[in-house]
Amino acid sequence: MARRSGAGASAAVALAVLAVAALRCAAELPLVEHPAKNDGSLSLLVIGDWGRKGTFNQSMVADQMGKVGEKLDIDFVVSTGDNFYEDGLTGVHDRQFEESFTSIYTAKSLQKPWYLVLGNHDYRGDALAQLDPVMRKLDERFVCMRSFVVNAEIVEFFFIDTTPFQLKYWTHPKDSHYDWRGVAPRKNYIANLLKDLDEAMKKSTAKWKIAVGHHTMRSVSDHGDTEELLQLLLPVLKVNGIDFYINGHDHCLEHISSRNSPIQYFTSGGGSKAWRGVYQPNDDKLQFFYDGQGFMSLQLNKDQADFIFYDVSGKVLYEWTSRKTNHFQPSIYVTAE
Numbered sequence: 001m002a003r004r005s006g007a008g009a010s011a012a013v014a015l016a017v018l019a020v021a022a023l024r025c026a027a028e029l030p031l032v033e034h035p036a037k038n039d040g041s042l043s044l045l046v047i048g049d050w051g052r053k054g055t056f057n058q059s060m061v062a063d064q065m066g067k068v069g070e071k072l073d074i075d076f077v078v079s080t081g082d083n084f085y086e087d088g089l090t091g092v093h094d095r096q097f098e099e100s101f102t103s104i105y106t107a108k109s110l111q112k113p114w115y116l117v118l119g120n121h122d123y124r125g126d127a128l129a130q131l132d133p134v135m136r137k138l139d140e141r142f143v144c145m146r147s148f149v150v151n152a153e154i155v156e157f158f159f160i161d162t163t164p165f166q167l168k169y170w171t172h173p174k175d176s177h178y179d180w181r182g183v184a185p186r187k188n189y190i191a192n193l194l195k196d197l198d199e200a201m202k203k204s205t206a207k208w209k210i211a212v213g214h215h216t217m218r219s220v221s222d223h224g225d226t227e228e229l230l231q232l233l234l235p236v237l238k239v240n241g242i243d244f245y246i247n248g249h250d251h252c253l254e255h256i257s258s259r260n261s262p263i264q265y266f267t268s269g270g271g272s273k274a275w276r277g278v279y280q281p282n283d284d285k286l287q288f289f290y291d292g293q294g295f296m297s298l299q300l301n302k303d304q305a306d307f308i309f310y311d312v313s314g315k316v317l318y319e320w321t322s323r324k325t326n327h328f329q330p331s332i333y334v335t336a337e
C-alpha cells in the first residue's frame with residue numbers, strides 16, 4: 001500500500017469518506033482504511049479534553065505535539081473526546097472550531113487526519129455539528145463519527161461513543177442539556193452498538209486491537225471508574241482479545257493494568273485544563289499517574305507497541321512497551337520496563 005504522509009491527509013480523508021459512504025447502507029460500523037507505513041509500522045499521537053481556545057496550556061501542549069509528531073513521523077492523531085468546551089459546538093458555523101482546533105494545532109506534522117470521538121461536553125452542544133462532514137470543508141483533518149473502525153493493517157482501532165452509556169446524563173442532567181438526537185432511547189442504542197462492535201471485532205484479523213472511547217474504564221482520578229462501561233462494554237472487549245482501551249474524561253495521564261485480563265488502560269485527557277488534585281485508588285494495578293497536562297504517543301509494529309507520555313514542555317514522563325512473543329497466540333504478553 002502507498003505510504004501516507006504529508007499531503008496524504010486529504011487522500012486519506014477522501015478515502016475515509018468513500019469508505020463511509022460505501023458502508024452506510026449495511027448495518028455495520030463505518031470503516032476507514034488508513035494504511036500503515038511501507039515498513040508496516042504506524043505512529044500516532046493521542047490527545048483528549050482539549051478545546052479551550054488555547055487557554056489552560058492547550059497551545060503549549062499543541063506545540064509539543066507538533067515537535068513529537070515530527071520526530072515520530074506520525075500517521076494520524078486520535079482525540080479521546082471533549083473536543084470543545086464547555087458545551088461542544090453551537091452548530092457547524094461556531095467559530096470555536098477554528099479558535100480551538102484549526103488555529104491551535106498548526107504544526108506541519110499535525111496536518112494529518114484526526115480521528116475523533118465525542119465526549120460528554122460535546123453532547124452538551126449541537127452534537128450533530130461535529131459529526132457533519134461539512135466540517136471537513138472547514139478543516140479536512142477533522143474525521144469525527146460516533147462509533148467507527150479505523151483499519152491500519154497491523155492494528156484496528158474501534159472508536160466507541162461512550163457518553164450514552166452513562167446513566168446519570170439521562171437521569172440527572174442537572175443544568176446541562178444533552179443532545180440525544182439520533183441516540184435515544186438509550187437501551188436500544190447501547191444494545192445495537194455492542195452488537196455492532198462485537199461483530200466488527202470478531203471480523204478483525206489485525207495483530208493489535210485497540211478500543212478508544214471518551215470515558216474512563218479504570219481511573220484513579222476525579223471521575224474514577226465508569227461502572228456502566230465495566231458492566232456493559234468491558235465484557236465485549238475481553239471476549240474479543242482487545243489489547244488496549246484508550247480514553248480521556250479524567251484530565252490527566254494514566255496507565256493501569258487489569259488484574260484479571262491482559263487489557264491495559266491508558267488515559268490521555270491532558271489536552272488543556274488539568275491539575276484536579278484527586279487521587280482515589282481502585283482494584284487494578286496502577287502503573288503511572290500524572291495529574292497535569294500532556295499527551296501520549298503510540299508506535300506500533302507487528303511485534304511491539306510503545307507508549308510514551310509527555311508533559312506540557314515535551315518531557316518524557318513515562319514509557320511502556322508491550323510485545324507479542326508468539327504471533328499465533330496473541331494473548332501472550334511480555335511487559336518490558
Ligand SMILES: *[C@@H]1O[C@H](CO)[C@@H](O)[C@H](O)[C@H]1NC(C)=O
Pocket residue numbers: 056057273274275312
Ligand atoms: C501550564 O504549565 C505550567 C508548566 O508546567 C504550569 O506551571 C502551569 O500551572 C500550567 N497552567 C495551567 C493554567 O494549568
